Amino acid sequence: MYAFDFVRPKTVAEAVKALAAEDAQALGGGQTLIPTLKQRLAAPAVLVSLSGIAEMSGVSLSGGTLTIGGGTPHATVAKEARAAYPALAALAGGIGDPAVRSRGTIGGSLANNDPSACYPAAVLGSGATIVTDRREIAADDYFQGMFATALEPGEIITAVRFPVPEKAHYEKFAQPASRFALVGVFVARTGQGARVAVTGASADGVFRWAEAEKALSGGFSAAALAGLAPPTGDMISDLHGSAEYRAHLVKVLTGRAVAAA
Amino acid sequence: MPKVAMRVNGRAVSGEVEGRTLLVQFLREGLGMTGTHVGCDTSQCGACVVHVNGVPVKSCTAFALDLDGAEITTIEGMANADGSLGRVQQAFQDHHGLQCGFCTPGMVMSAAALLAENPTPSEAEIRTYLEGNICRCTGYHNIVKAVLAASGQDPATIAAE
């Protein structure tokens, strides 16, 4: 690791200020950033840890909306969202392993937007809203391709607001080494119809599978998907699976997710 | 250099660290506590797992300064007051849950965290919980047995299917 200064502000306002410094970078749970720093693939001058900011942590339900603080670790979501939004809690409880879930945060996951990460599927699949220190961003506007998001430099995800759907489920097929999603599909039935968000499969990152949404909005059952061709588009092809295999998995997992929702 | 202070195995410790000093470096190099191991650089192997405020954390993937004021437990803190092996440790010896011993500190810490959360886990729950701890020696069979035994369950129930 290259050397850097370390600051641990207590409030979002202090953090925003600290992040204004040149080459400052936010640190969430560090579960992605620290391995990256070890490889010397990043060289921040200042790391601004968000772990001391109490206002950014926690899970709360109000009306039909579940709000999760941007600094909330996966383990907390797995536990505290279980009653209000079981599909989301299960997704959080299936990220990495217990030690990763103790530290890794929803804000960090979404800021990073790994094309194989789980949370992006839930956020897009639920039609959630990303709340930052300066604005609110709809999920549909937030994800902009592999590792790319609508965030501006220094912008902090302070919370994510999930409208709780009628039914939902996340089906993950793990990449055997990293245990991220080789393909993951999040389906939700909402008042406005069905949403299907797919992670792991596309080189453009998480995406909504429009044809499946359409089919499911007519009737939310696995049978409704039967006639669909697997999605096309820029599928990832690597040693863990060809583009064709990934596309096939998207369809299989969507069916399983709907059946399990 | 910045200062960090925490409690490790019930003992107040402090030291000067850099921003980039990892918890595992602080433990091993700063405090000379080499029971916690480093087996990888991508946060996958779990050899480094310790407890931070009661939950399992990969000490290779946390900065010491981020844990200022935290309560840390390492493998060195798992023995009974009289120095004999603690419950989970003893179960590992009783059921031959270790061979080379390198993954063992992390395994024991993860197993202890599981039992704190779920005092009588099923075999499947144990296997899933140990997802982040790689052992190259044991094939996990005896580790699972040890955890079952440590939870007061019959380790003979481990079986195919």
Place this chain on the structure above:
Amino acid sequence: MPKDGIGAPMKRREDLRFLAGDGRYTDDINLHGQAYVWFLRSDVAHGRITRLDTAAAAAMPGVLRVITAEDFAHAGGMITAWQVTNRDGTPQAEPKHPILAEGKVRHIGEPIAGVVAETLEQARDAAEAIELEIEELPAVVDMAAALAPGAPKLHEDIDSNLCFDWGFVDDNKAKVDAAFESAHHVTTLELVNNRCVANAMEPRAAIGLYDRPMDHYTLYTTSQNPHVIRLVMGTFTLQIPEHKLRVVAPDVGGGFGSKIYNYNEECFVTHAAKLVGRPVKWTATRSEAFISDAQGRDHVTKIQLALDKDGMFLAFRTETMANLGAYLRLFATVTPTYLHGPAAGGPYRTPVAHVHVKGVFTNTVPVDAYRGAGRPEGSYQLERVVDKAAREMGIDQAEIRRRNFVKPEEFPYQTPMAVVYDSGNYHATLDKLLELSDYAGFAKRRAESEARGKLRGFGFSTWVEASGLAPSRLIGALGARAGLYESATVRVNPTGGISVLTGTHSHGQGHETVFAQIVADKLGIDAGLVDIVHGDSDKTPFGMGTYGSRSAAVGGSAIAKATDKIIAKAKKIAAHLLEASDADIEVADGKFTVAGTDKAVDWATICLTAYVPHNYPMETLEPGLEETAFYDPANFVYPAGAYGCEVEVDPDTGAVTVMRFVAADDFGVVLNPVVVAGQQHGGIAQGISQALLEHTVYDESGQLVSGSLMDYAILRAGDVPGFTVDHSCVTRCEHNPLGVKGCGEAGAIGAPPAVVNAVVDALQAGGYGIKDIDMPLTPSRVWAAMHEG
């Protein structure tokens, strides 16, 4: 009988320190004033170094010295331990393997320079400041391409990329061809034995220390064989006489073969300590391990089996290309030849066989022994082709094996592969497998799986291997450059406690417990009186270390032999004290008794008498009680087993789930059943992991695509069920004093074909006409195979 004698399930004593966090692994050692090295490694697979300027790096903060190949001008290359003779009688090609790249780089990760600095980060900072230019050359990764005319050549000093072209037993070739001519049926299979990265959980580490007044070096290292390192590194590479070099391998966190070789980094820190006048420490990152630890397997094979109309094997022949990587490591050429050929015969009475192997250099990380070393490659091809032959001929998988097994009464059995199996009972282990696996109930389980939409298969593997390395005279005739005996010193202390010094090394095998059981058993004393010392060339007698399932069979036998010498001397002391003839003295329960009387002396008295010899037969006996023995085995040992794996395949995703794994092994006499079962579990897990997950992928340019645990999968706890292991079928090894065979590599040898055969079985039952599929059986590969049609 002592309670912790041979066969007792004694709890491991080493566990106490490991469980308390008190293990002492190499990286746990910090020497006063130590500096750290970071290696600049090649990021291309093949190229010429056109510029290497270290001046800027040397001027960086904290840097003590930047060390390059020039600093090793006096040193030789790292050696290989075996000279294989080509079919035409010429020796194998042996290009130089330099410690640091000399003008050329030949694989990704090859070290080019080492920066020694006050801190590791300073060393790394400075390594980035080294000005390095490499003119990239075309790389060869694929073996066939490497052997093709006009292929880019790795080594200028040899003719091509061919290291050796070896046939075993070449005299059989004509007979084999004749058998194929007359065969009723011939089954042919082409397969790949996938390259594996050993990934012992402890990354390699090394600390060099130099004592200038004494001109003496010490190397702390993660090694399976400290004496071997002292010999080969000192004598051949760094030219340090053995008495000036101490090699210590403290607690070692697993090896699986990858910690046998004398590595570049070990040579580096040893010499660097002298150059900088400070101890120099290196600890690999896991990423470095992927590009610097020797890798395993990587064979491409075509095997053919000739059968008569009853399914009796008439002959087999195999053509293999073995990828050696860019350079030869210590066991590089013996692994795909003499460790591979004999095992290819398996437990069968096949009258003739011919194994043909070409060793090939490619621009990949060097390959060497990995758990099983050659024997997994041999067993894999044979058990796959037998499985396929049974399918083609419509013979039951168990039946075809049983028909062809060497019969119990046929031992000792001369195989066509030059070795003699001393003992075995392959029918017994197969019967045990069928019983434990409830093979009879498989059809019902298959139906249940099908009802859940899953395909179910059962795969067999019946294997035998040659381990317990190795009879020196025999291997010397085959090209070995060393003997493979083992040593032991049994040092009895004046008050009766015993230190046993062994040349083997324990890095998970439990020697500190099991070896004490041997001594305790023989003397009839409590194992608590016996401590095992290993891992330090200054303490232990010269020995060859631990690999090849040799520690109990060879190292344990040396301990037994040394203990016998102790007993012989103790009897003389007892005879003197009891005024009897030593021929009449019997040993039991720690007492030395005149046969048929109640006249006895106890162990403590004997020991004290030996060291305080006031009443002692000084004319005929030296005082003291310490004996050393070297044991050279008369033959290999031949452990064998029958494995059954049951899998479910998800036809929608191609995912394979291991539902059951049963192993019935014959390891000869079992010294400690708990430790043996642990070895079985671990080997099986590694075998399953190779079969299903482990995928070492280089792209065309020689970059390692699966170069971290993010892409290289290793079996986790949730990937497997519990295993059923048995070692109750015992045929004693006929030639070693303990009757033991090896158990350390068994699972890694027997498991992969069982897993793959099970998947093939499942797919065939599901109506997918798949005859062939290569490891690792990842979901995507299985799915692709199902849909290739």
